[in-house]
Amino acid sequence: MRPRTLAALAAVLALPLTLLSTPATQAVAVTATASSTEGSGFEASQAADGDAATRWASEEGVDPQWIRLDLGATSTISGATLNWEAAYAKSYKIQTSPDGSAWTDVYSTTTGDGGTDQLALSGSGRYVRMYGTQRGTTYGYSLWEFTVQTSSGGDTTPPSTPGNLRSTGTTANTVSLAWNAATDNVGVTGYEVYRGNTLVNTVTGTTFTDTGLSASTSYTYTVKARDAAGNTSPASGAVTATTQQGGGTETLLSQGRPATASSTEGAGFEAAKAVDGDTAGTRWASEEGVDPQWIQVDLGTNATVSRVKLTWEAAYGQAYKIQTSANGTSWTDVHSTTTGDGGTDDVAVIGAGRFVRVHGTQRGTAYGYSLFELQVYGTPGSGGDTTPPSTPGNLRSTATTASSVSLAWNAATDNVGVTGYDVYRGSTLVNTATGTTFTDTGLTASTSYTYTVKARDAAGNTSPASNAVTATTQPPTSGGTPVEANGQLRVCGTKLCNENGKQIQLRGMSSHGLQWYSQCLNTASLDALATDWKADVLRISMYIQEDGYETNPRLFTDRVHNLIEQATARGMYAIVDWHMLTPGDPMYNLARAKTFFTEIAQRHNNKKNLFYEIANEPNGVSWSTVKSYAEQLIPVIRAIDSDTPILVGTRAWSSLGVSDGASETEVIGNPVNATNIMYTFHFYAASHGSNYFNTLSRAADRLPMFVTEFGTQTASGGGGNNFGMSQQYIDLMAQKKISWVNWNYSDDGLSGAVFTGGTCPNGPFTGTSRLKEAGVWIRERVRTPDDF
Known part of the structure; x- marks a missing residue:
């Protein structure tokens, strides 16, 4: 369940902040903003004007709500005072942030009782926020004054010194380093790596590889924490580390060999121009303005690859990988960077294969990718790894439908490492999987199929x-299952x-958070969803924070893997929901999202x-921040899975900006630069009336829309149902073939959960005996016959 804020323009006024008169505090100028206001005269600035007779008041009856102070500069925060009007917060947090996006809790309570809260705090940041999650009355949140106490001088304590700097490996032109993490009174944000007196990079982790060095040369490094x-x-x-010797028997393998690419700018810029030996005249150039792109060369025979030299034209790759493959299908990364700066990249690698590919995921310019020359060095047809992996064990069928067979097997081992598994139906290779499961789809009903699996290495x-x-x-x-009827969408x-x-509409249900209600997703409940509810789609809602993915990435990723297989076995579509909510800036979780969706796409890209x-x-x-996030994450997915539709959340709680007073025009005028994507819209009918309804209607005429979450209740996920407004939305979505998913398929205590308390895990899940009022209503509409 995820509450959200309704539309309201936050007041933004710069006013002096009144502080407690203690020696440890100093007066600062602040700007106050809020999630909403009750109306004119109740703006956020009224809680930061030093006048105990004026106040900020949020919109009534909606959780969560917040008010935020901008202190103007990073400060050490020692306390806060909240003088509540009668509409107080029972549950709220005080949070700090360096940038207004990523928030850290410095205080939390669920037993607020109004009056005046004088809080001792320990934190640092430019922004301070009161984030209310549960009102103490039926009204909203209201503060006469919200003041912050800051210790004079801000944070002046440097981090400790990074320990045990060491070299962990060298090649002819690289040195790899590692060190022990530093500590800080607030927090370490990065490490500056110096080669001699030259700053060569700033990294967030405790490892770094310095590239482009000379062979047989000594280099000295130090690191500072920031x-x-x-x-x-x-x-x-x-x-001090010394690079290895260069030269030797290394041979240029790529010149004159067949080369192909994902695209070309036009005649005269073909892939072959990058392997013709001309390092300054001819070049390959990709289509402009599109990520990802790639160029690959066929070396003709398996080779040991030791070095790849890229001579970029002005249109260079900022983020790219160098990959090897034995067959041109299954690829192994031998080098990866996100900080490319053009010029010449001379990269030492350790790899083997017949094919070498440069796979660009983020352009360094507004153009495409362009290489004067791609030069691959190594030893042809000799040396390298000749030991095959062990045989995969215990191949078994784990599920079947009328058109699919799901398989699993025990992992093989290899002296270097297994890179994939070739799955054969009879003598036909049907897929190369990276994990130890595979679902073969598009099969004929009542038919026997025989499978074997082989492991392969790099x-x-x-x-x-x-x-x-x-x-x-x-x-x-x-009629078959939804997937049997429609195939790849x-x-x-x-x-x-x-x-x-054929244009279609999908209808289905969303799970609740997997960290709280995974017991509602079992064999019986999913069977009921597929056969009794006749749902087309299951949304798998994996929260990132709030005790979700970030606490145990392996556990939650595996839960998603399992639920994908469960939906697949039942012929339903599955939405893999990266359920970010707080913090609301998707950039905060970008690195996590790349890791998660890379594994999901690698495991399931055949589905x-x-x-x-x-x-x-x-x-x-x-919206520009959301768009930037999408344009950084989508290429990562598309490098692995080119077919699966991607759903992009819109700002202000996926309301197309309506909850912040904007509209769909900001997306129409500045769409995400990607193909095969849809934009999401969320609504709760008892809270979101004609303004939201009309926005969705207009947007669906200009943008591909998918309602990945809605309820018949209020925006809190609870309260009374508005079935009349809900039916208007249902009719609109049917008319415009907008697919939808209802929140939520669980037995939590709010009216938006379809099952009564105690239904999970034992059911029964079929019929209506254990359904709440909203459950009966939505089940009937999910069961409406499909028009496939």
């Missing part, structure tokens, strides 16, 4: 075939189309039944 206030530590102990060695397993698909069902214009090009919802409800940020 915090958010700009304080830097003393330099670490120095370490050098192209393959294991003996596994044991064979034979599985029989189930008998055909009337794609975006066509402003609609969602099936593999035959035809997925959607990737990459940002549940961005809030507190501009």
Whole structure:
């Protein structure tokens, strides 16, 4: 359940902040903003004007709400005073932030009782926010005054010195370093790496590889830690490392070999121009303005690859990978960077394969990618790894439908490392999987299929075939499952189309957070959703914060893997929901999202039944920030999975900006630079009336829209149902073929959960005996016959 703020323009006025008159505080100028206001005269600035007779008041009856103070500069925060009007917060947090996006809790209570709260705090930041999650009355939140006490001088304490700087590896032109983390009174934000007296990079982790060095040369390094206030530590102990010898038997393997690319700018810029030996005249150039792009060269035979030299034209790759492959299909990364700066990149690598690819995921300019020359060095047809992996064990069928067979097997081992598994149906290679599961789709009902699996490594060695397993698909069902009827979906214009090009609408349910209600997603409940509810789609809602993914990425990723397989086995579509909510800036979780969606796409890119919802409800940020996030994450997914539709959250809690007083025009005028994507819209009918309704109606005529969450209740996910307004939305979505998912398929205590308390995990989940009023209503509409 995720509450959100309704539309209201926050007041923004710069006024002096009145502070407690203690020796440890200083007066600062602040700007106050808020999530909403009750109306004129109740703006955020009224709580920061020093006048105990004026006040800020939020919109009534809606959680959460917030008021934020901008102190103008990073400060050490020692306390806060909140003078509540009668409309107080029972549950709220005090949070600090260096940038107004990423928030840190410095105080939290669930037992607020109004009056005046004088709080001792310990934190640092430019922004301070009261974030109310539960009102103490039926009204909103209201503060006569919100003041902050800051210690004079801000943060002046530098981090400790990074320890044990060491070299962890060298090649002919690289040195890899590692060091022990530093500590800080507020927090370390990065490490500056120096080669001699030259700053060569600033990194956030405790490792770094320095590239482009000369062979047989000694280099000396030191590292300094840095915090958010700009304080830097003393330099670490120095370490000296010597690169390995170059030259030797290294041979240029790529010149004149066949080369292909994802695209070309036009005649005269073909991939072959990058392997013709001309390093300054001819060049390959990709299509402009599109990520990702790639160029690959076929070396003709398996080779040991030791070095790749890239001579960039002005249109260079900022983020790219160098990859090797034995077959041109399964790729292994041998180098990756996100800080490319053009010129010449001479990269030492350790790899083997017949094919070498440069895979660009982020352009360094507004143009495309362009290489004067791609030069691959190594040893052809000799040396390298010749040991095949062991045989995969215990191949078995884990599920069947009328058109699919799901398989699993035990992992193989290899002297270097297994890179994938070739799955054979009879003697036909049907897929190369990176994990140990695979679902073969598009099969014929009531038919037996026999499978074997072989493991492969980076050098192209393959294991003996596994044991064979034979599985029989189930008998055909009337009309088939949604996936059987529609196959791989794609975006066509402003609609969602099936593999035959027909415009369709999907209807289904969203799970609650997997950290709280995974017991409501079991064999019986999912069977009921597929066969009794006749749902087309399951939304798998994985929260990132709030005890979710960030607490145990492995656990939650595996839960999503399992639920994808469960939906697939039942012929339903599955939305993989990256349920970011607080903090509302998707950039805060960008690195996590890249890691998560990379694994999901690698495991499931062969499936035809997925959607990737990459940002549940961005809030507190501009559309340009959401767009930038999407344009950094989508290429990562597309490098692995080119077919699955991607769902992009819109700002202000996926309201197309309406909850912040904006409209769909900001997306129409500045769309995400990507294809096969849709934009999401969320509404709660008892709170979101004609303004939201009309926005969705207009947007659906100009943008591909998917309602990935809605309720018949208020925006809190609870309260009374407005079935009349809900039906207007249902009718609109049917008319314009807008697919939708209802919140939520659980037995939590709010009216938006479809099941009564105590239904999970044992049910029953079929019929209506354990459904709340909203559950009965939505089940009837999910069960409406599909028009496939």
